[in-house]
Amino acid sequence: MKDHDDLRRVREEDPYFAGTLAKGLLILQTFVSDPRAHANSEFAAKLGLSRPTVSRLCRSLRTLGFLDHDERLDRYFIGPAAVTLGYPYVINTPMLGSLRPAMQQLADRIEGAVSVGVTMDLDVVYVETCTYEEGTLKRPGVGAVRGILETAMGRAWLAQLPAGEREAFLSRVRRERPDEFTRCSEGARESVAHYAKRGFAINLGDAGFGVLAVGVAARLHYGPRRLLFNCAVPGLRTKKAQLLDTIGPGLMQLVGAADRQSGLR
Incomplete structure (x- = not known):
């Protein structure tokens, strides 16, 4: 998440950047990684903003329905207007309606979850998930956020980038999310190295x-962003060979059908 210093640097580079609007949106983004109720002082500390600034922003966001306020606790939590913003994005995702039956069939066959997402900065945002209903896999619901790595x-998205852009991206993750980079960079590089041969x-x-x-x-793209597809299964009952021999090819078949239906080959 960006803070006040990041916004200042952006404003110095772009005089048309709306700093006040950005500060309000940063308050809302706080709930993505930490969905509990927050006090003004917490927003101020996390974002590097003054408490009077946070109070004004929260009052405005509350008036518009993007925040609700618990008077007893004197804390803010996300409001219903925030949910309405995501709805148009989800319902307009290309091919999603026609793909749901095939996604559910694959989820049932692998006894796991099949998801669609798009990238946003260093993360993937889930826009749909179909899950095997008798399984125990935690479902990543619409709007869930996970690191790209x-x-x-x-x-898979990383494997599509030109080599220079990919290395620049990995350097940024190393700098901004060192724990995530340490855990995942080796696996990510292995996937990139074998993506062309495997197809996934x-x-x-x-x-x-x-x-x-x-x-x-x-x-298939949604605006400037590729649609990304994911099959996830519980690790306790799945072997790597199943990923390579069955689940991966099954997902490739689903995605290939989606591309063909959209006129892409």
Whole structure:
């Protein structure tokens, strides 16, 4: 998450950058990584803003419905207007409606979860997930955020980047998220190195969620962003051979069908 110093640097580079708007959005973004209720002082400390500034921003966001306030605790939590912002994005995701039945069939067959996401800065944002209902795998719901290096679909996206852009991205993760880089960079590089031959990226559990996964980057775009597909299964009952021989090819087949339906070959 960016803070006040980051905003100042951006404003110095771009005089048209709306700093006040950005500060308000940073308050809302706080809930992505920490969804509990927050006090003004917590926002101020996390974002490097003054408490009077935070008070004004929170009052405005509360008036517009993006924040709610617990008078007893004197803390803010995310409001319903924040949910409405994501709805148009999800319902307009290309091919999503027609793909859901195939995604659910694959999820049932592998007894796991099949997801679609897009990249946002250093993260992947999930826009849909279909899950095997009798399984125990935790479902990443719409709007869930995971680090690009932590997900197989994020690694598939990484494999599509030109080498120079990819190294610049990895350097940034190393600098801004050292723990994530330490856990996941080796697995991410392995996926990138074998993506062209396999046709999919893999995650052997180094994200720390006890989950194995494969990921494919579709040729289909949503605006400037590729649609990314992920199959995740519980690591306790899945072997690497299953990822390579069954689950990965199954996801490739689904993504290939989506590309063909959209007119991409």
